[in-house]
Amino acid sequence: MAAERTAGRPAGLEPAVPPAGEMHEAIVEFADDAILSKDREGIITSWNPGAERMYGYSAEEAIGQPISILIPEHRSGEERRILAQILAGESVSHYETERVTKDGRMLTVSLSISPIRDESGEVIRAAVIARDVTVSQRSQALASRLQGITAALSKEITPESATEVLLEQGVWGLGADAGAIGLVDSERAEVQLVGATGHSREGLAGWERFPLDSDVPMSVAIRSGEAIWTQTPEELQERFPALSANQIRFAALAVIPLAVQGVSFGAISLSFKKPQHFGLQERGFLVAAAQQAAHAMERTRLYQAERAARERLSFLADASELLSRSLDLDATMGQLAELAVGRMADWCGIDLLDDTGELKSVAVAHADPERVRLARELRERYPIDADGEQGVPQVIRTGRSELYPEVTDEMLAAGARDEEHLRLIRELGLISGMVVPLMARGKALGAVTFASAESGRRYDRDDLDLAEDLARRAALAADNASLFRREHEAAVTLQRSLLPQSLPVVDGLQFAARYEPAAPGLEVGGDWYEVVAADDGAVRMTIGDVAGRGIRAASVMGRIRPALRAYVLDGRRPAEAVERLDRLIKDGEGQEMTTLFHLHFDPDTTTAEYVRAGHPPALLRRPDGTVVELDGGGTPPLGVLDRIEFCTHSVEVPPGSLLLLYTDGLIERRDVDLTRGLARLKDALARSPVQPDECLQFLADEFSAEAIPDDVAMLAMTTRGA
Numbered sequence: 001m002a003a004e005r006t007a008g009r010p011a012g013l014e015p016a017v018p019p020a021g022e023m024h025e026a027i028v029e030f031a032d033d034a035i036l037s038k039d040r041e042g043i044i045t046s047w048n049p050g051a052e053r054m055y056g057y058s059a060e061e062a063i064g065q066p067i068s069i070l071i072p073e074h075r076s077g078e079e080r081r082i083l084a085q086i087l088a089g090e091s092v093s094h095y096e097t098e099r100v101t102k103d104g105r106m107l108t109v110s111l112s113i114s115p116i117r118d119e120s121g122e123v124i125r126a127a128v129i130a131r132d133v134t135v136s137q138r139s140q141a142l143a144s145r146l147q148g149i150t151a152a153l154s155k156e157i158t159p160e161s162a163t164e165v166l167l168e169q170g171v172w173g174l175g176a177d178a179g180a181i182g183l184v185d186s187e188r189a190e191v192q193l194v195g196a197t198g199h200s201r202e203g204l205a206g207w208e209r210f211p212l213d214s215d216v217p218m219s220v221a222i223r224s225g226e227a228i229w230t231q232t233p234e235e236l237q238e239r240f241p242a243l244s245a246n247q248i249r250f251a252a253l254a255v256i257p258l259a260v261q262g263v264s265f266g267a268i269s270l271s272f273k274k275p276q277h278f279g280l281q282e283r284g285f286l287v288a289a290a291q292q293a294a295h296a297m298e299r300t301r302l303y304q305a306e307r308a309a310r311e312r313l314s315f316l317a318d319a320s321e322l323l324s325r326s327l328d329l330d331a332t333m334g335q336l337a338e339l340a341v342g343r344m345a346d347w348c349g350i351d352l353l354d355d356t357g358e359l360k361s362v363a364v365a366h367a368d369p370e371r372v373r374l375a376r377e378l379r380e381r382y383p384i385d386a387d388g389e390q391g392v393p394q395v396i397r398t399g400r401s402e403l404y405p406e407v408t409d410e411m412l413a414a415g416a417r418d419e420e421h422l423r424l425i426r427e428l429g430l431i432s433g434m435v436v437p438l439m440a441r442g443k444a445l446g447a448v449t450f451a452s453a454e455s456g457r458r459y460d461r462d463d464l465d466l467a468e469d470l471a472r473r474a475a476l477a478a479d480n481a482s483l484f485r486r487e488h489e490a491a492v493t494l495q496r497s498l499l500p501q502s503l504p505v506v507d508g509l510q511f512a513a514r515y516e517p518a519a520p521g522l523e524v525g526g527d528w529y530e531v532v533a534a535d536d537g538a539v540r541m542t543i544g545d546v547a548g549r550g551i552r553a554a555s556v557m558g559r560i561r562p563a564l565r566a567y568v569l570d571g572r573r574p575a576e577a578v579e580r581l582d583r584l585i586k587d588g589e590g591q592e593m594t595t596l597f598h599l600h601f602d603p604d605t606t607t608a609e610y611v612r613a614g615h616p617p618a619l620l621r622r623p624d625g626t627v628v629e630l631d632g633g634g635t636p637p638l639g640v641l642d643r644i645e646f647c648t649h650s651v652e653v654p655p656g657s658l659l660l661l662y663t664d665g666l667i668e669r670r671d672v673d674l675t676r677g678l679a680r681l682k683d684a685l686a687r688s689p690v691q692p693d694e695c696l697q698f699l700a701d702e703f704s705a706e707a708i709p710d711d712v713a714m715l716a717m718t719t720r721g722a
Contacts, residue, residue: 034109034130037116041452042067042083045125054109054132056102072100073402086115086126086465086654096133108133162300163195166293171197176270178250180204181258182218182264186460191219191266200273203249215242217515221255222264227287228255229278236271252276258294268293312466315343319470323477330362332481336474337365337448344452344466346457347428349375351384351392352438352446352478357383359392359446363575371428377403378424382417391415395435396444403464406432407451420521429453434464440479448474498558504533507524508720509602512692516665516712526553526592527663527713528561540568542716544596545615546639556592560585564598574600574611575646579636582613582646585639594638597630597661601653603719609650613638616664616678619685627682655720658695660685665712666703692716 028035034051038044043066047059055062062069071079075098082092092113099107110129116125149469163181171179178198182191192209212219216626217228217240230236230253237248258266268290309351319339326332333350340348350363366377386393395402404411407430414424433451437444449469452459496515503511513529526546533539542564546557563584567577578598585594595614602608610618610630614637617629632649653659667677684702688695701713 012073021078034128034132036062036128036130037125038067038083038128040083040087040126042079051130053097054107054130055100061102065365070099072098072106074098082111082113083126087123089115089123091115092175099130110477158300158304160194162293162297166289166297167195167197168302169289171270175272176254177273178271179269180207180218181266181268182222183258184212184264185256186220186462188212191222194266215240217253217255218267218269221257221267225257225259225262225264227257227283228253229283230254231277232275249360250611252278254278254283254286256290258290258297260294260298265294266297290574308462311343315339315466316469316473320473323473327481327485329478329481329485332477333474334363334365335597336470337363340450340470344463346453346455347371347375347430347449349449349473350438350446351449353396353444359386359396362446364469373470374424374427378421378428381424382421391435392447392449395437395447399439399444400436401436401464401468403459403461405458405460407431407433410526427438427451429619432455432458434459434467436464436467437497438471438475438478440475445475445478445482459685497562498554499528500530503531504539506533506537506603509539510692510718512696514696514714514717516700516704526557526594527665527711528716529661529713530561530565531715532565534569534571539600539601539603539717540574541601541659541661541715542598543618543663543713544594544598545614545663545711545713553592556588556594560594564596573648574598574609574650577645578611578613578635579646582644585640589636593640595664596638599630599659599661601659601717606653606655606719607650608653611646611648613636613646615673618662619660619682620651620653621658621660621685621688623654625686627686629678629682653719657719658688658690658692659717659719660695660699661715663711663713666699690718692718 004264031048034054035046035048036044037046037053043064044062047057047062051062052058057065057069060609066163067079068076076210078097082095085092092111095111095113097109097111099109101107104575110133112129114127115123116127118124167179167181171177176198180193180196180199182193183541184191189212190209191212193204193207196204210219212222217236219239221228228239230239233248233251236253237243237245240583251274252272253269254272254276255267255269257264258268269357269493270286284370287369289407322335322339323332333352337348337350346366348363348365350359351359352362354360361376361379364372366372366375384392388394390402409426412425412430413422416425428451431452433449435447435449438448448467450459450463450467471666499515502512503513511531513531515527515529526544526548528544528546530542532538544557544560546553546560548556560581564581567580572580578596581594581596584591593614597610597612597618599608599610599618610632612618612630612632615634617631617634619627620630621627630649630651635646636644638644660680664674667674667681669677681699684699685695688698693716695716699714
């Protein structure tokens, strides 16, 4: 007995060892692989349970059948080559190919085939072991496709391009026949389709936008954050009764939400023409692809948001710089409307309330001038109804903006006054719009209208915030311009009232004077002129410029002009009169620098004496047409230095001469040297008419083509014989 034991084990407890034949049968019976045999003609001679599970045929159905029942048509001929190799005594190891099951499914299998010999060594059969590698290959393929999707998405920087990649890769990756992606709007009220492939136009009709709270697969997937899988039309109809039978055009549907940090912002749907079985691998692949897409789209969204923020700041900076350039309200609003076109709108219109409360269109802009003419024609033929319950009048009344994400034809028809009005409105091609108020110091000054057309842009809350920000800046500029205009008008009125209302009549002499305020948007200065005729026949001509702007400069001028006139009437010679005026200015409360050119002309001697205190030289056109400058060395401006020696200079003014006194606004231009401006004036004076009033009109026309940056005063005199 001791000899029959195994070391360490009591006798009688040895394991039973089955014979080799029985062990072989057990292995074949319980193997997961398909194990079968076939004869030299390719007829199946044995069939284990693993083969039944893999291929779907029972042993009774398979044995006696040709092995070709397992071979797909596109693999025909493959079996003959393999069988010839086996009959030649060779083996086949790990040969990957395809086989078809009883129910028509295609499998990827790995075959190992060995020859079986009889006692004489002749090959009589072949033993086949088949392993189903479909799942592992599918896993590898899906992993490779997921890697491809991830790599492709990583390169995209816009939501649109990320959408295209996800549709293309996702539809191709699972063999879907159609796909669509929907994203939730900023208000989380609607789902908007942003991309689709494989769907007909009719199939997508009515699904461009739909409520997020509706009972349809994409809305439910987004709200719940869970994927939806329906494998047959009946299952889809049963699960979503809100869908009518004619809306179901595909047999199977998969809808996977797009989410970041647990918040769904959209979904991708994949549709299949045939009933589809969504296995764990397919589901995992789609969910993983959707996650990658969601993160990629969120990244592109953040990139676009950052880019949009930079563009917004750039746009607002450009707008602020434009608004600060000028106080000419109408011109500035026109430039602002043009700036908005292309940056945030296809159309931009600005309406302001005038001093009487009437609504006035100050700007209409579009990239196409013909479209602008159409809009103006529309406004002229159909003025805005001041009592309208929406649009510009309502926004001005309430101070609240209006946002129209979509301008429908029903809205246009409701706002049209007649068929012709509706036709013209339709020609504008409006898609979306915003109307924002221009509010300053709690008061509505007007409204700005932004509209999209050709671009197809749809405005949202972010666009409205930008429009309101721009409107606040524009309103402040408009209010400042309005305040300036009123002060400007008051200063001009005061300025004109302080200037001589008429010029003296002197035998043998002719006078003309002209005062032009600065270009619109610039403040009034302190330019002035004076002509005094003495009893002895001599005349005193003065032109001056008080430093500073606005009403203050005008009021200073109103104090010094009559003072100089008094000194002249008191018989003071030019240097003495100017010296006394200098003392008066320095003794005043608001000491202001003043330049002037003061001239004493005696017609009997045809001689003129003059003092030039920091002022541009007068010009004398002699009878022969030559123009000379009365520069005389000059003296510093008045009201600046404690001690000044005022120099007097004399010049011959022959009969037939033309004398011109002027302020620096006539020749001073930005980025232009004064000597060039003076040369232009001398040339123009040489060509001007002889009569003083006609001469000044000629000079005003000559220099008014450009924006004059300062007030201009001109005083002209001709002598007998001119």
